[in-house]
Amino acid sequence: DAKTTQPNSMESNEEEPVHLPCNHSTISGTDYIHWYRQLPSQGPEYVIHGLTSNVNNRMASLAIAEDRKSSTLILHRATLRDAAVYYCIPYAGGTSYGKLTFGQGTILTVHP
Amino acid sequence: KAGVTQTPRYLIKTRGQQVTLSCSPISGHRSVSWYQQTPGQGLQFLFEYFSETQRNKGNFPGRFSGRQFSNSRSEMNVSTLELGDSALYLCASSLGTVHLSGYTFGSGTRLTVV
Numbered sequence: 001d002a003k004t005t006q007p008n009s010m011e012s013n014e015e016e017p018v019h020l021p022c023n024h025s026t027i028s029g030t031d032y033i034h035w036y037r038q039l040p041s042q043g044p045e046y047v048i049h050g051l052t053s054n055v056n057n058r059m060a061s062l063a064i065a066e067d068r069k070s071s072t073l074i075l076h077r078a079t080l081r082d083a084a085v086y087y088c089i090p091y092a093g094g095t096s097y098g099k100l101t102f103g104q105g106t107i108l109t110v111h112p
Numbered sequence: 113k114a115g116v117t118q119t120p121r122y123l124i125k126t127r128g129q130q131v132t133l134s135c136s137p138i139s140g141h142r143s144v145s146w147y148q149q150t151p152g153q154g155l156q157f158l159f160e161y162f163s164e165t166q167r168n169k170g171n172f173p174g175r176f177s178g179r180q181f182s183n184s185r186s187e188m189n190v191s192t193l194e195l196g197d198s199a200l201y202l203c204a205s206s207l208g209t210v211h212l213s214g215y216t217f218g219s220g221t222r223l224t225v226v
Binding site for chain 1: 116143144145147154155156157159160162167168170202204206213214215216217218219220
């Protein structure tokens with residue numbers, strides 16, 4: 001499994017953009033980059049994923065470095081509900097069959 | 113549409129007992145994965161089932177087992193419970209081609225072993 005490095009914690013103010021970085025320098029060429037978040041007392045929630053190109057959905061944007069060794073999850077306007085632990089997960093699919101390898105993630109605190 | 117449903121939400125068992133946890137995936141999802149979450153170890157993969165077949169297994173002792181039924185519902189069983197099995201057990205479902213949509217997790221079953 002590819003190793004990931006994320007900041008232990010980050011803080012933001014409500015309605016400001018948040019950039020959550022992730023280093024995955026050992027990622028395989030065929031691994032997708034998945035992001036999940038876990039709110040208190042809930043199961044993880046899928047946020048976004050991508051392979052090489054930047055990706056957008058209603059929740060966030062994902063910027064992937066050209067060499068794919070790092071990526072950044074962008075929350076365009078943070079809300080209090082975005083306070084959670086964010087996990088960056090390289091995922092091979094194929095024979096990985098369901099095995100998401102969660103690291104320690106980044107604890108995001110959003111201030112009103 | 114209904115999400116992933118896990119039952120029961122909370123459970124208290126005694127050391128040495130066994131326990132069965134249930135997971136109902138999103139309708140149409142054929143892949144079900146199970147995870148254990150503890151403060152010390154974080155989220156760890158237990159196993160994954162697709163069309164009633166176990167396709168992948170994590171590094172857990174044989175006391176942890178699972179199965180999947182023809183309607184994609186899944187159960188996991190832990191026999192001879194130990195204090196260290198106290199954890200939040202989560203299941204996740206997907207269509208089977210995860211790169212299309214990711215996994216949807218349930219809220220988990222909180223197991224306490226006393």
